[in-house]
Amino acid sequence: MKSATSCLAEIESHRQLADGIYSLWVKAPRIARSVRPGNFLNVRVADGPDPVLRRPISVCDVKGWSVRLVYRVVGRGTRMLSRFQVGSEIDLLGPLGKPAPRPPEREVVICGGGIGIAPLLYLVRDLVGRRRLTVFLGAKNRSELILRREFGSLGLRPRLATDDGSTGHKGPVTEPVLAAAAAARHAAVVACGPRPMLAELVRSLDPVPVWGFVEERLGCGSGICYCCALPKKSGGYIRFCQEGPVVRLNGVLL
Amino acid sequence: MTYSVRIGGTTFPNPVLAASGTWGFGLSFRRVSDRLGGIVTKGITLEPRDGNPPPRIHEFPGGIINSVGLENPGLEAFRRQVLPAMDKLKCRVIVNVAGFTPGEYATVVGRLRSRRVDAFELNVSCPNVRTGGGAFGQSPRMVETITKAARSRTNKTLIVKLTANFVDPVDTARAAVNGGADAVTLINTLHGLALGQDGRPFLGGRSGGISGPALRPFALFCVDRVAAKVDVPIIGSGGIMSGQDALDFMNAGACLVQVGTASLVDPDAALRVWLELKQTVPGSRASAWEDIVGRTRRFD
Numbered sequence: 001m002k003s004a005t006s007c008l009a010e011i012e013s014h015r016q017l018a019d020g021i022y023s024l025w026v027k028a029p030r031i032a033r034s035v036r037p038g039n040f041l042n043v044r045v046a047d048g049p050d051p052v053l054r055r056p057i058s059v060c061d062v063k064g065w066s067v068r069l070v071y072r073v074v075g076r077g078t079r080m081l082s083r084f085q086v087g088s089e090i091d092l093l094g095p096l097g098k099p100a101p102r103p104p105e106r107e108v109v110i111c112g113g114g115i116g117i118a119p120l121l122y123l124v125r126d127l128v129g130r131r132r133l134t135v136f137l138g139a140k141n142r143s144e145l146i147l148r149r150e151f152g153s154l155g156l157r158p159r160l161a162t163d164d165g166s167t168g169h170k171g172p173v174t175e176p177v178l179a180a181a182a183a184a185r186h187a188a189v190v191a192c193g194p195r196p197m198l199a200e201l202v203r204s205l206d207p208v209p210v211w212g213f214v215e216e217r218l219g220c221g222s223g224i225c226y227c228c229a230l231p232k233k234s235g236g237y238i239r240f241c242q243e244g245p246v247v248r249l250n251g252v253l254l
Numbered sequence: 255m256t257y258s259v260r261i262g263g264t265t266f267p268n269p270v271l272a273a274s275g276t277w278g279f280g281l282s283f284r285r286v287s288d289r290l291g292g293i294v295t296k297g298i299t300l301e302p303r304d305g306n307p308p309p310r311i312h313e314f315p316g317g318i319i320n321s322v323g324l325e326n327p328g329l330e331a332f333r334r335q336v337l338p339a340m341d342k343l344k345c346r347v348i349v350n351v352a353g354f355t356p357g358e359y360a361t362v363v364g365r366l367r368s369r370r371v372d373a374f375e376l377n378v379s380c381p382n383v384r385t386g387g388g389a390f391g392q393s394p395r396m397v398e399t400i401t402k403a404a405r406s407r408t409n410k411t412l413i414v415k416l417t418a419n420f421v422d423p424v425d426t427a428r429a430a431v432n433g434g435a436d437a438v439t440l441i442n443t444l445h446g447l448a449l450g451q452d453g454r455p456f457l458g459g460r461s462g463g464i465s466g467p468a469l470r471p472f473a474l475f476c477v478d479r480v481a482a483k484v485d486v487p488i489i490g491s492g493g494i495m496s497g498q499d500a501l502d503f504m505n506a507g508a509c510l511v512q513v514g515t516a517s518l519v520d521p522d523a524a525l526r527v528w529l530e531l532k533q534t535v536p537g538s539r540a541s542a543w544e545d546i547v548g549r550t551r552r553f554d
Contacts, residue, residue, distance in 0.1 A: 003283045006520055044519070049467040049495065050315040054519060093520070217309040219320070220518040224278040226296070226322045227311040229458075236304045237325070 004222055006044075006093040007031070011086050012066060018143045020073045021115060022082050029065040031095055037123035038100030038213070038246040041069065042221040044091035045080040054093060055081060056218045058119035058192075058245065061150070070118035070146065096221045100246035102127065103188035103211060110135040111177045111201065113193025114144065119213055120192050121147050123246075128154050134180060135159070138173025138193070142166035174200045181205055190246075199254040212249045214240055257532065257542045259291065259509050261487050262411030262436030264372045266291035266346050266510060269543065270500060270528035273491055273514030274350035274375060274415070275322065279336050280343050283521045290524055291510060292346030295332075297377045299351075300358045302328030307458035312448040317466030317493070318515060319446040321459030324352055329362050340370055348413065352377040356396075356403040364407030373410055376400060376435075378426075379417030379442035391417035391442070394429035401433025413489060415439040418476050427484045437487040439512065440480055441473045466515040467493040474506050481507025481548055495523070497530020504531075507548045 009028035017023050031041065042054035055077045061068040073079050084090055100123055108131040112120045117137050127133055138161035139145040145167055151158045159176055160168025169176050174197055181187060185208065191201055192213035202210045219227030221241045229237035230244070231253040240247060257268045268291040272280065280293035287293050305325025312319045327336060340347060349371050353359040363374050378400055379391035390396040401414055414430035416423045418441045427438045443463025448456040455461065473492020481488055490508030493515065494500050500511045516523035535542040 003285070004521065006522065049317070051313055052316065052318055052466050052515065052519060053311075053313050217311050219311045219318070220276075220521075222521055223282050224521070225276055225311075225320070225518050226278075226305065226325050227320060229305060229308045229310055229322075229325070231307065237308075 004094050004096055006091055008089040009067075009092050011084055011088055011090055014084060014086050017070065017146050021144065021146060022071055022073070023060075024069045024071070024081075024084070025066050026069070026090060026092065027065055028067050028092060031092065032062050032065045032067050035059050035062060035067060035095040036099030037126045038097060038119070039095035040097050040119075040221070040245060041067070041092045041094035042096055042218075043069070043081060044093070045077045051077045053219065054221065056096070056221050058213065059095070059122055060118040060147075061122050061125070070115070072115040093221065097241055097245050098243060100190070100211065102130065103190065103209065105131070105186060105188040105209070107132045107134075107187040109177060109181055109187050109189045111173060111189060111191040111193065111197075112137045113173050113191075113197045114139050116191070116193030116197075116213065117146055118192075120190070121150055123190065124151065124156070125154060128156070136161065136173050136177045136180075138162065140164065172197065172200075174204070177201065178204050181208060191249075195254050198249055202249045202254065206250070210249045211246055213245050214247055214249070214252070214254075215245070216240060255537055255540060255542055257535075259543065261413070261510065262373065263409070264346060264411040268528055268532070269504065269510040270524055270531065271348070271489070271510055271512045272517060272524045273512035274377065275320075276514040276517045277524075279340055280345070280347070281339060284343065286522055286525045288344040290345050290528060292348055292372065293343070294348040294350050294375055294512065296326050297324050297350045297352040298326050298329060298332050298362055299324060299353060300329050300362055302326065302331060309456065309458055310462075312456050312462065314448070314468070317464055317468035318518075319448050319457065319462040319464050320443070321457040321462035323459050329365060333366065333368075337366075337368055337370055346372045348373040348375050350375045350377050350415070351404070353400070356400045359400050360403040360407045363404040371410060373413060373436075374404065374408065375413040375415050375439060376404055377415050377442070379415055379419070391426060392419065392421040394421075394425045397426045398429040398433040401430050401435050405434035411436050413437045413439055415442050417442045418472065419445050423476050423480050424483045427480045427486055431484060431486050435486070437489055437510075438480070439489040439491055440476045440508075441469075441492050444469060444472070465493065467495055469493040470499060474502055477503055477508050478506040478550060482551060494527060497527055497532075497534060500527050500531045501534050501546070504543065504546050505549045507550070509543065509547050
């Protein structure tokens with residue numbers, strides 16, 4: 001893999017999609033050319049040493065020379081990111097991580113929960129026409145069920161679930177996924193969302209292969225600090241900035 | 255004019271090194287490694303180590319706390335698989351060595367005879383393992399014993415990376431010199447603890463090591479203090495983010511510096527530090543560093 005470099009990218013648009021969820025388009029030709037589904041960018045949110053580290057954000061979409069990041073404000077760093085203005089420049093390191101493998105199975109069930117919906121869009125764009133896809137999206141409520149229109153424009157009709165029942169199935173997105181996947185024993189699942197959601201999918205669908213985006217505290221994102229350890233079932237750890245962030249969840253401890 | 259610095263039998267083309275544990279084995283960013291004075295590898299132990307459970311990193315304003323716990327492939331896998339790949343590096347290679355007994359340090363050092371290894375840095379100060387490491391670094395007697403044990407097995411340049419956790423590094427620096435060290439690195443991370451809201455330790459290894467800019471003033475103090483009292487070349491380390499920071503450490507008495515945490519933010523950081531440092535040198539002397547190293551004490 002070619003080693004990543006940092007670059008300054010101009011912010012083309014930056015808007016709120018839902019409470020605490022933002023969409024950021026940046027003009028970054030080098031990244032747009034080379035980024036693959038599953039890759040992430042490490043975003044610098046401060047000039048000085050507070051916070052010291054960058055914030056890793058998965059790529060949500062690519063169009064021409066532009067790259068889209070959709071993120072949720074979860075702490076100080078992402079709050080600082082949310083204040084970046086259109087026209088200003090932002091320091092990006094990437095693309096980082098290993099591209100998500102295309103599952104060999106003909107049929108792929110996609111499951112996105114909350115902000116985990118974001119990186120699945122670019123991944124699904126790559127799989128459309130190559131695999132038979134069924135997409136499930138879940139969130140707390142209707143307004144946080146982001147990117148529905150974008151999935152729709154790919155010719156897909158995502159099945160929806162909300163915790164409060166404001167749209168689609170009332171309850172966790174795993175419920176309709178499990179009901180559907182029971183009928184599709186030869187499918188693979190690709191998921192992104194909170195850990196309990198991923199763990200539930202792996203446990204209930206076993207031995208169906210479940211590929212998922214994993215989140216863990218990152219240091220560098222480029223494989224040199226060994227901080228992002230994910231325990232393997234067989235013992236030891238993987239560095240998911242090198243072997244992930246999309247990994248076969250059946251082999252790791254969630 | 256030359257920018258090179260000589261320590262023991264090793265000549266470094268410039269004084270900026272990538273610090274251990276923040277640069278892997280120098281292979282991910284060769285375009286940077288090849289232009290540095292040298293790189294220090296991740297700590298190598300006799301046996302392979304999985305490292306600590308996650309989370310391994312915590313952030314606070316001005317720094318980070320890590321508890322990687324010396325994850326490494328162990329001596330044999332390093333020798334057979336990693337070292338040959340490092341052949342293509344054009345920079346000096348310092349292998350960082352950690353152990354749990356003086357004999358382990360000696361064995362690892364003794365078995366790494368490859369010409370690709372220019373020097374060793376004995377890590378007597380890793381705070382992230384329960385025995386050995388950091389505890390050794392707090393005892394001048396142990397530092398001397400470990401250094402002697404390693405010295406007896408190699409003629410390569412020998413550096414001892416010291417801690418400032420609960421010990422005066424002047425005492426351990428003297429011990430390292432008595433044991434036959436060619437230089438000391440000051441300082442390794444300091445102990446740190448991060449807690450969750452419920453009071454539970456945040457890091458998988460319970461506590462960790464503080465690094466980053468927050469460490470810098472204390473590290474600088476340690477370099478200045480040891481430089482005044484012990485006649486030994488010092489490699490300065492602790493929160494260096496810019497050329498000016500590197501210059502500060504050299505003024506305080508360091509003849510080389512290491513860039514660590516800054517590389518996690520930007521893989522080009524160590525190279526940028528070197529290029530910025532180079533800009534600050536007047537260029538009128540045979541050695542660029544003649545008027546710089548230890549300049550601070552002239553103001554006493």
